[in-house]
Amino acid sequence: MNNFAFLATRREYRAFSKDCIDAEAAFQNSYDSCVKLVRTAVDAAIKWVYTTEKKLSGMSDDLFALISNPPFEQLIGKSLAKKLHYCRKLGNSAIHNEKEFSAVEAQNCLKNLFEFVQWIDKRYGKNFEPRTFSSPLDDDELLQTELLGMKLSTPIFAASGTFGFGEEFENFVDLKRLGGVMVKCITLNPRRGNDGVRITETPSGMLNCIGLENPGVETFLTEILPRIKDKMNVIVNVSGSSIDDYGELARLLDVDGVAAIELNISCPNVKDGGIIFGTDETQAAKVTSAAKSATSKPVIVKLSPNVTDITKIARACESAGADCLSLINTLMGMEINVHTWRPTLGNITGGLSGGAIKPVAVRMVWQTAQAVKIPIIGMGGIRSAEDAAEFFLAGASAVAIGTANFLEPSITMKIADDLINYVRGCGLKNIRELVGKAMRNS
Ligand SMILES: Cc1cc2nc3c(=O)[nH]c(=O)nc-3n(C[C@H](O)[C@H](O)[C@H](O)COP(=O)(O)O)c2cc1C
Numbered sequence: 001m002n003n004f005a006f007l008a009t010r011r012e013y014r015a016f017s018k019d020c021i022d023a024e025a026a027f028q029n030s031y032d033s034c035v036k037l038v039r040t041a042v043d044a045a046i047k048w049v050y051t052t053e054k055k056l057s058g059m060s061d062d063l064f065a066l067i068s069n070p071p072f073e074q075l076i077g078k079s080l081a082k083k084l085h086y087c088r089k090l091g092n093s094a095i096h097n098e099k100e101f102s103a104v105e106a107q108n109c110l111k112n113l114f115e116f117v118q119w120i121d122k123r124y125g126k127n128f129e130p131r132t133f134s135s136p137l138d139d140d141e142l143l144q145t146e147l148l149g150m151k152l153s154t155p156i157f158a159a160s161g162t163f164g165f166g167e168e169f170e171n172f173v174d175l176k177r178l179g180g181v182m183v184k185c186i187t188l189n190p191r192r193g194n195d196g197v198r199i200t201e202t203p204s205g206m207l208n209c210i211g212l213e214n215p216g217v218e219t220f221l222t223e224i225l226p227r228i229k230d231k232m233n234v235i236v237n238v239s240g241s242s243i244d245d246y247g248e249l250a251r252l253l254d255v256d257g258v259a260a261i262e263l264n265i266s267c268p269n270v271k272d273g274g275i276i277f278g279t280d281e282t283q284a285a286k287v288t289s290a291a292k293s294a295t296s297k298p299v300i301v302k303l304s305p306n307v308t309d310i311t312k313i314a315r316a317c318e319s320a321g322a323d324c325l326s327l328i329n330t331l332m333g334m335e336i337n338v339h340t341w342r343p344t345l346g347n348i349t350g351g352l353s354g355g356a357i358k359p360v361a362v363r364m365v366w367q368t369a370q371a372v373k374i375p376i377i378g379m380g381g382i383r384s385a386e387d388a389a390e391f392f393l394a395g396a397s398a399v400a401i402g403t404a405n406f407l408e409p410s411i412t413m414k415i416a417d418d419l420i421n422y423v424r425g426c427g428l429k430n431i432r433e434l435v436g437k438a439m440r441n442s
Pocket residue numbers: 159160161162184185206208210212237263264302328329330352353354355357379380381382400401402403404
């Protein structure tokens with residue numbers, strides 16, 4: 001490593017220890033030497049990935065000493081700091097224990113360093129000229145799969161209502177690496193949603209009553225879809241208040257750029273006594289046929305967990321022609337403010353999502369997988385690769401991440417990276433080999 005850079009860094013390291021503001025100033029002043037250090041680390045990591053040299057000796061301890069400094073950590077943010085610590089851990093073991101690491105680990109390391117480079121560029125507006133990195137090893141191969149006639153880079157989707165129209169997440173997520181984005185639900189006419197408090201945090205998740213706020217199908221088709229259609233697989237989640245609404249929405253959305261239509265059937269049929277479509281087999285089947293007969297796109301029916309026997313609804317939708325099922329939507333819940341003695345949410349009740357509902361979701365995916373032959377996209381409380389693996393084992397062919405996106409906008413990418421390690425660790429060649437493999441206790 002370059003001695004000059006080494007000395008400069010030691011000096012900065014002391015400056016960084018004052019406080020965060022000093023840290024930023026010092027970083028700005030020492031931009032060139034920091035860049036040299038990052039470059040050295042990146043070069044070493046590239047060498048590590050592309051050659052047989054299994055050491056990260058060029059990844060300097062000093063770079064990581066600098067990163068570990070608490071004010072600096074504060075400056076770059078916890079999430080990025082964590083990623084750089086991962087590189088440091090690998091580098092240290094490589095140097096001191098001569099340990100060999102998997103190609104996935106080396107590539108993760110490189111990805112993290114590039115993210116740091118991007119952070120520097122964004123923050124200081126200078127051009128570091130990061131190299132583009134195309135993986136010769138293509139570890140995403142382990143996650144590549146097919147669903148509904150689509151070739152998916154990963155079987156990881158973003159769940160409707162938690163990911164906007166996808167474009168809001170462009171800076172955090174490689175959208176093409178997702179199986180697709182289930183965009184916020186679309187209705188025939190624009191809706192302003194519910195008044196009052198719409199979201200409240202619960203011990204392990206959240207309650208929401210957004211009230212299907214959306215710009216309506218026309219604005220979606222003319223303004224939003226043209227903007228997002230080349231950036232991701234767009235799955236349009238639709239809601240209606242009559243069976244005809246679903247048919248009409250499916251017809252209007254049968255256009256280029258829409259990969260599939262997802263029917264949100266957790267809504268009341270206003271024209272038929274307010275019964276929730278998703279809690280009644282006949283209604284669920286009618287909605288499914290109405291959409292199927294109006295579109296050439298694959299139709300995914302999103303099941304509600306607020307039922308006694310989900311398999312009955314699942315079978316009814318399959319018989320009516322559904323191409324795929326997604327589950328679960330939120331569980332009906334409520335919170336009361338003990339100081340005002342009133343419900344917290346403007347709408348009184350809301351949908352519970354997040355960690356708390358995962359066991360319910362896994363149980364329902366398991367039951368549904370035994371009942372139908374069509375593929376299932378599992379969701380509900382997934383926050384990690386291990387959570388996702390549970391859904392695959394229960395019988396899901398893909399998963400969707402919802403509430404966790406609010407906590408960490410890049411969580412889908414982390415789950416993809418960690419799933420690669422999980423699949424490899426299981427000795428499998430592709431994640432498909434996991435689907436439905438949970439065994440019964442003997
Ligand atoms: C704020 C919020 C808005 C949602 N909006 C929709 C929606 O418009 N359509 C829909 O089908 N599901 C909607 N959902 C349900 C999620 O897509 C998902 O099914 C559910 O939250 C369970 O997954 P999770 O625990 O990972 O969030 C919404 C969930 C949340 C938290």
